[in-house]
Structure formats: structure tokens, C-alpha cells
Amino acid sequence: MRIVWSVLGVASVTVLLSGCLPPQPALAPTAEPTSTPIFASDEEALAAAEAAYGAYVKAVDVALSTLDSADVGRVSQGQALSTVENSVTSYRAEGKRLTGTSKIDMTVLTRSSSSDAPLGPQIYSCLDITGTDVVDSNGRSVVPAARRLRVPVVVDTIVRSTDQSLIVENVEIWGGNDFCV
Helix, strand or coil: CHHHHHHHCCCCCCECCCCCCCCCCCCCCCCCCCCCCCCCCHHHHHHHHHHHHHHHHHHHHHHHHHCCCHHHHHCECHHHHHHHHHHHHHHHHHCCEEEECCEEEEEEEEECCCCCCCEEEEEEEEEECCCEEEECCCCCECCCCCCCCEEEEEEEEEECCCCCCEEEEEEEECCCCCCCC
């Protein structure tokens, strides 16, 4: 079930800012940069992280519905990629697949990237999985009726060295106070 929640903690492209905001972490003081920062502003860093996470969520939805994770490797690496690959393998073995699409409901920048590549921005996000289901080979839902429909996650990105674009490195369900309620 942990794999299902981890993967369902990753969703699709629509970003709607809502009134609920997660706790605002204090940005750690940084040393004087030795090179030019990747993003000119926090707004630019947030937009790039939202776009990277949106592409990842869309690729995950496709991977879990088609049981083919090939496209996920173009938008992620590390834990984010291996979680999806493991989930696809598990879904295939158990005769399950995802239906519908997820939405990114809200994002907040928690860490802007610095000149210390490959570390990219980190965001809090609410993943809305209301429009999804996991079904068995007969098309019957296998998710609990009382599942959480908005999942708080923390998304870490890294900067791809080849073109300075962001990809997702890690997605974890937020363990603190639920900022998506």
C-alpha cells in the first residue's frame, strides 16, 4: 500500500493556488555564490519546479495506466524514478492499473536553487487524486473508499547538467501537519 500512496503522491499538471498554505520554512542562509544562480528570482525557480513536477506527475499517470515507465526517465531520476519503476512492476504483477488523472492543487517554494548545481528548487505541493482510481484486471476499484484525496508532498528537483532544465529527484509524502486539508 505504501507504493500506491507514494505513487499517488505524484500527479498531473493543473496548478491552482488555494487558500491553504503549508508552514513557511525559513530559508537557510547561504554562502556567497561562486557562480551565477540558475534562476533570477524565487518566482522563476517556483515556476520551473512546478513545470518539472507537473511533467513528472503526468508521466507517472501515464506509466501507471499503460504499465510502461519508459517516459518517466526523461523527467526524473533517483528515488522518484525508482519508485515509479517499482510501482509499474508491482501493478503489472498484480493486474492493476491507474485510471484518470491527478492534479497539482497548490505549490509553495521551500528552497530556491543556488549556484550549487545540481541541487534545484524544493517545493511543497498538494496532489489532488480525486480524479483517479486503481483498478484490477476486471475494472474493479482496489483503493479504500476512505483514502486521502489531497496528499501533501515535498518535491526535490535537480538541475540537469546537459541543458540546465529541472527534473524530479525525490517525492515524499509530507509527514508534518497536513497543509492540504
